Amino acid sequence: MRPSKSCMLFGSYHALNGIKDSVVLFHSVIGCNFGTLGPHFMNDMASIRQSSTVMSDREVIYGGESQIRKAVRLAKQLYSPRAVFVVSGCVPEITGDDIGGVCADLSSPECPVIYVPSPGFLKDEYSGYEDAGRILADLAEEGKECGGPCVNILGPAADDPRIDNDMNALRLMLGPQIRVNYVSSGCSFNDILCAGSAGLNIVIGRGTGMAERLKERFGTPYRVIDYPYGITGCDELCSAAEEAFGVDLSSVRTGFRQKTADSLEKAFSFIQGFYAMPAAVVADSARARGMERFLTRELGMDVCVRACREEMGDTEDTYDLIRGSEAAMIFGSGYEKPLAEVMEVPLIRMCYPVLDRVTLSGRSYAGVEGSVCLVEDMINETMAARNLKGGLYQ
């Protein structure tokens, strides 16, 4: 089969690698480290906070615990991290290393060493993310106060394309009245310790594991929303905050509508071109649903195939559906490139992994600027995807 999602280890990694002052240590064979590193590189090659215990045949036969000890010691020494997350792969979970015991032994208040079981054979990427989130929620400490309306944002991961820009846009959408505390895609270890103090957890697709645990421990309510593309996404986000805190964010929404129209008017005729155009969306459920909502309600497009990775089996089955459709554009990850090439249609890269584009500027896909950037990319990718071979026949 052509897998539609990765394994549990990737899910754990995505829950953890946004913690900027910590280290992810893979207790596994080297491929697990390198496999996660590749997509991370495209997002931020300036910040590498991960390594491997390099399990090989010796550790399979004699056990790998000494390698964990060695690696954790080195990590503490070299990175001076606030915490080390030991993420286990398939092999040590089969051979039976006492990873939890070793981590507990090495842990200290200054630098907790936290075991995150993640054997790929056990669960998928999305379950891995939820399990790791529960572990993070357990780290949150009692008695921390935010002061004023404060939210945590759960779900986004550090290697999602243009995620920092999107989260900045999200902060702007919530306005100055609401403070954003912990954001899963970019935070400090201390933000996790304070996660229990938020008045609302906003879960963008995944992250319910952490949200549920925080609710159990601190009584914090949570709202699951789709990825906040466009004004329709902004509405959903603002409604959640308004209900939780009794604030009025109507001026944010009005400004959003006006600014979008002002910015896009320069290309109004191109944008009309998207009206009624069929499109396919393949992404994690939050992005797929958020994008479908944006494309349908705000651009008037016809989403003929919407595939959520969590629910997909063999990717090829989804591709068959898309190939059999009249989709004129594909919204997905960099992995959809060959499909888009075969179909000779543009691909908008809007979800992990993106291996053939970088985002260095402040361009987002969420928020007012995000809507503008997204539409801009849709127009440009369409123009760039022109086929110079042969006649036009029109």
Next chain:
Amino acid sequence: MYQIFFDELNTKMYPSTLLHRFGVNGKISGSIGASGEIASNVYVMIHGGVGCAYHYRNSARRRHQPFFNILSSDLTQSEIVYGGLDKLEKEARKAWERYRPDLLILVPTPVSDVLNEDLIDIAQRMRDEGMRVVAVKSELFSHRDKNYAKIRAKELAAMPFGSGDDLEIELRGCGFSELLYALVDQLMEPCEAVPYSVNIETVGWGSEGKAVLREIEAFLGECGVKVNTWLPSASVERLTKAPAASLNIVKRIHWARLMRDRFGTPYLHINDSGRYEGLSGICEFYRDIGKKLGREDIFEEAIGRRLSQTSRRCESILAKLSGYTATLICRGFQTAPYRIMHYAEDCRLNIKSIVIIVNDDMRRDVDMTEQMEQQFMDKIYSACEKYAPGASVSVNPSSSEMDAIFSGCDAVVGSNDFRYEGHGAGLIPDSTDMTGLSFESYERNLARLAERLERSSPKDELIINRFDYSPDEFTMLGNVSHTASKEMWKLMWLEKEAEI
């Protein structure tokens, strides 16, 4: 893999409709467009100043697919005074040496027309020396005949609905036709006839064009007819042998007439008078080909076979579609009778109301007289009586009247005007309706319509509805720059002779 809607999207990423509110390209763009279709290493030399060769690369006819092989004879003041033919010949020979093209096409400009320079003579001399060069002859100065739309509207108005008549109007000065004419005149050679073969002009087949042409080819194959040449979307070698065909299937008649007179090749004009509209029109189209080729029986048998296959395959979809009530919006009078036929007869929608939108600009564009308007309305009523009896017909209803009309139906069809979204019934944009002259296309269209009706969902936050459009025209803004530029262009172009 060919995606029909990407072609459509790509077309829409070139704002042709909007551009044409404010200006029209010179006819050179048509010649460049046709040159770009030829599937060989073709170079075009524009006989004019460098500006023409510079900007026509981006000819409007080729959207975002520029034609880069454009050279200039680089006319300067000296050539304007003393003549530019020597320089053209020198540049053309240089180009031949440097690029060794399969074909070099010399294209005149208004400047060379003013100088009355004979490009044909140079091309002939070069051909005599073994170089494959043709020259376009300018039929009209600068641009095509702008009265074409008016003449056509007048003729159409006078034709009774369903008469099945052809409407053959020659469009003079069209750069595209001029180039095809040059190919017939200077490139094509008498050759041995290939029995039961056709040439098909490839441009002007609409959004599904690429797919539909292949499907037509397959159907003709079933009838023992092969496509000899796609005109002009074929190699130079194939174009040379085009006279081997027994029939030309054409969109433009000027070049086809020359081919008939020169090589004896008859033609079938794919007219847009309504003869080939809908499923019955597709059958009629193939019958006409069969008749022209003297294979009526074979074609009739194949048409019957396909028709029964199509009916069988579409049975359940048509049953589903007949369960929907619809309002049909027609922009303008001219196509309305055929839109009624299409949606009611071919798609089996239960048409409850027909709304005709027509504004002063549209009337002005075609010099609409009261008599013409009445003739068009008579045709609309005839179509209505035949295909949608009982349906109401209203012209330019008010917003509240429109709301009332929409509330009585499941869907609104026939329009791309997204401003009708959110008025109750779901809008199925007309851009999704693209039946071409193949049975497959008809089937695709029905399936698409059924899917869209099923998938219809609210589009309540449309960004495109937040722009400040001209009240009459959703394809342009209502600001001063747009309205003034459009009015200015209309007065200068369409009403050039009028006293202002």
